[in-house]
Amino acid sequence: MTATTKPAEPLLSVRDLVKTFPGRRSRTGKAGAPIRAVDGVSFDVGAGETLGLVGESGCGKSTTGRMIVRLMDPTSGTVTFDGAEIGGLSQAQLRPHRRHLQMVFQDPYSSLNPRQTVARIISEPLLVQGTGAAEARKRAAELMELVGLIPEHLDRYPHEFSGGQAQRIGIARSLATSPRLVVADEPVSALDVSIQAQVVNLMERLQDELGLAYIFIAHDLSVVKRVCDRVAVMYLGRIVEIGDKHQVYGNPAHPYTKALLSAVPLPDPAAERARERIVLLGDPPSPADPPSGCSFHPRCPKAQDICRTERPLLQIAGTGGREAACHFPEN
Template sequence: MTATARPLLSVRDLSMTFRGKRGRAAPVRAVDGVSFDVAPGETLGLVGESGCGKSTTGRMIVRLLEPTAGTITYGGRDISRLGQRALKPLRRELQMVFQDPHSSLNPRRTVARIIADPLLARGGPAAQARERAAELMELVGLIPEHADRYPHEFSGGQAQRIGIARSLATGPRLIVADEPVSALDVSVRAQIVNLMERLQRELGLAYLFIAHDLSVVKRVCDRVAVMYLGRIVEVGAKERVYAAPAHPYTRALLSAVPLPDPVAERTRQRITLPGDPPSPAAPPPGCAFHPRCPKAREVCRTEAPLLRIATPGEAREVACHFPEAA
């Protein structure tokens, strides 16, 4: 996002704590003070290991989950505490594409009805909704004969096209794509990625692209935010983050991405982190990454680092007491 661009979405200190059932389990702080912006027409990649809180963050943004704390500002308006009635007009501009295409589609409804449902829910005429569904099917690469079929008759890639078409029905400006290609065969992923890129160019969409596949993120995203145990540890332009990661965790993640050059792949050094990520129900004091960090010192064990500018004059931030030199 440029310095003069007004964010379409602005998230500040967003947190989510899941309470233990009947007091028997410790509360889980799944998201802990996350902040980022998404500009109009931009794709921000949100990456990290499973369980880091990235999907929870996406669901809070579209208000499928109620935030425990923090603010979500969309189009200059704070929507983080709006009731369902006040949210309804905004639903058309904020949509979501889910990870598992089949489980996100109603198995009892035809493709045409699934895509038309968002319009019918807003009180639109049935004939107009079906006409719009036919237009969207063509836009995402489905044929008219698919209209009266059911989700179980489609492959994973086709089902995800249906999900994408449904998300476009109301003409959104921002789509939260939660692992949109991770459940698909490798051969199909490129097709869905190409489709999403084309739709962004044609419709001016902004994406929050949640993923753990850093190769896909490098392909589709403008900026990247890296999460670890509910917090963002590094965020910046894709080119800078991939070329010179400032946080030790980002460096370790990128070292696991396969290289297209077989010689370079054989000779490069991979970074193996010791242990497993701590439980969000019992996070370590200080920097959450310090038990696995090769650079950890005493201050890391006692003081949580703030997200700050990594290099003067560069719009990249890192939460580390001892960031890597650019």
């Protein structure tokens, strides 16, 4: 990079994103403590890049994805897409941006309307954007072929397809408006292992051909390692580590990341037997009653007094720009 060359602006920039849900009311009608599902999340995604969001169930990764595509409204924070702040826009104001920002859901059958034909399902985003019916159907046929399905099956219904095929339909629908960013929320976790590999291969090919950026939400760290350029690890609504996948997987800086990676099976049986498995005690705390200081300290084998009183901020840990929210990160 020359002295006069400016770094490319990120396609997506998320800053201090927060989502709070009302607490459950007791039997007497008293309101419970609010649940802070996402608690100050910030990250960038560049054009053509894949960022993985990983963590245990309930850590806030899916809620984060839904706020980015505005299926949920953020409580606070900003979401800037292609230079425009979209977090506070009304649905009418959001419509010009919506076509460039799409989502693939975890369960293909739950996300596809069983009463609609595949042609209608795939072309619906185009119809909403004002495309004519004939042109939308033509585009649907092209997308069926693009994702490896037979265009002649457009008039079938979702139940006539296998799980892997149904997920391909969901991917085709997400591509209908030629988006620049796709948020994929556990897109292969509901599929058989052999089918998972096929869908991951498809998503990688589509990224190469179409120049897509992905936010890939998953709990399977093996899949994330394969498809992602960078990884953000979430715990109790916060990012505790983020960086290049080779750094995060090769030398995790945060104890939680290290524990997660120790549970990923290794292909070499000898290496699997020899390595140390880190077992976290207890369950994650409730987001309605988070611990003081570092949210991970009740389960952390390295916790000290400062961890119980002061919340660590994301800071550079080691070389390469990786960041970790830990008072005692590994380098």
